[in-house]
Amino acid sequence: MPERAGLADGGGRGECEELTGYPARAVESGDVVWGEEVIHPDDRERTWEAVQSALEADESFEVTYRVRTADGEVRWMWERGRGVAGTEGDPAALEGFITDITARRQREAELERTNTLLSTLFDALPVGVVAENSDRDVITANSRLFELFDLPGEPADAAGRDWPALAEMLADRAADPEGFVAGVEELAAAREPADDELTLADGRVVRRIHRPIEFADGDGHLWVYQDVTDSREYRRDLQRFETILETTGDPVYTLDAEGRFTYVNDTLLETTGYGTDELLGEHVSVVMDDGDIERAKADIRAMLSEEATGVRSRWTSTRRRTNSSPVSSTSPCSRSTRSSAGRSASSGTSRSASNARSASTGFATARGS
Structure with missing residues (x-):
């Protein structure tokens, strides 16, 4: 890889030392070999390939990689640069900008962990859940929804589908299909919290909970379906028992x-x-x-x-x-x-x-x- 002709964090060469612990002049002169002593060992090959590909095409490059600072700390960098031609026309050095994006990468990693956790919890819920956006398209649905209504396919298949159309598939399992679909439309139009019970064609009783939700880019709806057949029978038996006790x-x-x-x-x-x-x-x-x-x-x-x-x-x-x-x-x-x-x-x-x-x-x- 050609030597660096200039290094900056958008503001000045002195920031190279602040970012890496190495003076810019040491890197520019080749006393510190950027590709061998600064770039993290696990990122060197792909970074090399990306830069060389851009140089061969006489194009600028953008790469993200980790570095080991002079004191051994690992930090994330984003670099944008281009080759500087030598006397014979071939790239003799690189010049560009390097920005420390460690904080951003940490936030991204934390967000990814949070999303993974939420996704796992979402799919493990004992209730069926589906969320729709303001365009009435399904954002997400979980496995329990498909199990509860014996739907074909996988939850991932529901993402992006028209929710009213999916609701009609759910309605096919209801004792009153038309009432099921009408209820979905009425609740969505009213945008009011609701909690009711539905009877399925096979006799099971399902609790339906609707909550309007607000997204950054518009309104949406959250639907929760829970099989309450056993608990309903338990409440009925309990009421009978209490009647016996009182009489x-x-x-x-x-x-x-x-x-x-x-x-x-x-x-x-x-x-x-x-x-x-x-x-x-x-x-x-x-x-x-x-x-x-x-x-x-x-x-x-x-x-x-x-x-x-x-x-x-x-x-x-x-x-x-x-x-x-x-x-x-x-x-x-x-x-x-x-x-x-x-x-x-x-x-x-x-x-x-x-x-x-x-x-x-x-x-x-x-x-x-």
Whole structure:
């Protein structure tokens, strides 16, 4: 590579030393060989080839490469230059401008890392996501969207496509295709946040979330689709269970790991004379004496040690405190069950298994003293 006839950072030759630690005159004279002592070893070959190609074509060149400064620091440089012809017409030296772009390259590297992280997280989301720009073109979509709606192709295939057309493909999986497409258009036109549920043709229920978003170059829309079939069925079952608890003739309660009430039904309130606000968060000892508690714990420990399913036991409180008067009571419904995986679940005053602390559920039927 020809020697450098001049080096600057757009402002003056003195900046060569500031950038590289080498005086400009040392580089220009060849005392410091730029291509062998300054340019990073991993960048020398490609930089050489780029410069030589430009010189042979009698053109200027632009190259980006790393350098090792005089004190060993690695920095990024952008260089623009041209050959200086010698007495015989061949390039005898190079002259041009060199700019330190280390900070810019660091920002680019950080941005690339961030984009890679976001892309990985985006594709790993358990919900289907698609974003569109102001022209209604798809910017990006993730794998879960394609899985959820059983779409052909890959998420990358969706980028740049017309979102309304893609929405019609999604609508083919909906129980009401026309309603699906109409909903997309109405929400996009309104540009208001929305959250609703859709039923698919196969019976699954999908939650649809729409959010208008602002890009630097215009408006856009973000669409999120989540399969909520299982959670909806769970809520339905929970509602049924709560209905049963409220209509049963037995007092029912649940306790946390500390033995404090987290749920009480109306029958228990009537039995004890307390209000809901008075019991929730309070320790079970408010309505049960120490003897009752210890007997209940012993019963539950015994049940948890059983291998059989559906074991029942009975415990009787000799004295239950209420806001009005003492009441004797019996709890006939403490139960232990063992799952196929070998874990035990129990209902009762307290629960303990393998030194683990957990919540418990109790059922009690009061009887007059």
